Amino acid sequence: MKLVQTIAEMRTQSQAGRSHGSRLGLVPTMGALHEGHLSLVRAARQRSDTAAVSIFVNPTQFGPSEDFAKYPRDLERDCALLEGEGVDIVFAPSVHEMYTSQNTTWVVVEGISDRLCGQSRPGHFRGVTTVVAKLFNAVRPDVVFFGQKDAAQVAVIKRMVRDLNLPVEIEVCAIVREPDGLALSSRNSYLSAEERKSALVLYRSLMRVHEEFARGERDSAKLIASAKQEFEQKPGVRLDYFEIVDPDTLEAMPTITRLALVAVAAFVGKTRLIDNIILEP
Ligand code: AMP
Secondary structure (H helix, E strand, C coil): CEEECCHHHHHHHHHHHHHCCCCEEEEEECCCCCHHHHHHHHHHHHHCCEEEEEECCCHHHCCCCCCCCCCCCCHHHHHHHHHHCCCCEEECCCHHHHCCCCCCCCCCCCCHHHCCHHHHCCCHHHHHHHHHHHHHHHHCCCEEEEEHHHHHHHHHHHHHHHHCCCCCEEEEECCCECCCCCECCHHHHHCCHHHHHHCHHHHHHHHHHHHHHHCCCCEHHHHHHHHHHCCCCCCCEEEEEEEEECCCCCCECCECCCCEEEEEEEEECCEEEEEEEEECC
């Protein structure tokens, strides 16, 4: 496994792979790897000839009062995990390598970037699309793997790829959960034992919607009202949003007549967690 820290070296590696006609798969991450990330890595190993993983905690997608400084970082541990998975290349550039102080160019996907997490985290998706475009240019992958865990991110990236005719395929992998249902997240490490228990409310609210949908309820307002009851009288938990939307446009879907994304975000203590499910009529 090669650890690459500069864009120039990354391009050389990528070109070398390509000259043998092989397909390069990329898994973009912010490190602090868990089984959710590793499921993407395994998909990349299966569906491409060369598997690259990027590790970059991207400052431009964090708001001024968010957790950029304290976000967990452990490159040595991450590299050991990735070596164990048979990854070929780890691309772990510094902030300085990815951004100069004169950076004034942004990739903005209008409209859709202001929905769900984009509404509660202004500028978040501008940072995501900009860094993902930069990673695509540095790594030049044929196929890129994202997790359904970040469903809004998937919608925004797919739109960017389509709008800019970027020559990459996007593969989306299922959410990996703890046995009790909590979606794996690097931010789960912030939770105290008590908060870890409270955090289950996200999954429970989604399951409640799933059950009522299975019993025939198609009215999103009723499903959302029912889900929100789960959040009542939960000390230390603050609901950010609970929405039922079109998975491609992220626009609200008042009646569920086609595939629908049910997405939730909540603060458990100071930790912001997200989760979602797809409903299929
Ligand atoms: P992050 O390091 O949080 O930026 O995540 C990197 C990639 O891993 C993103 O495409 C996420 O959607 C994906 N991911 C994070 N958590 C999970 C999970 N529990 N299951 C599946 N994919 C995940």
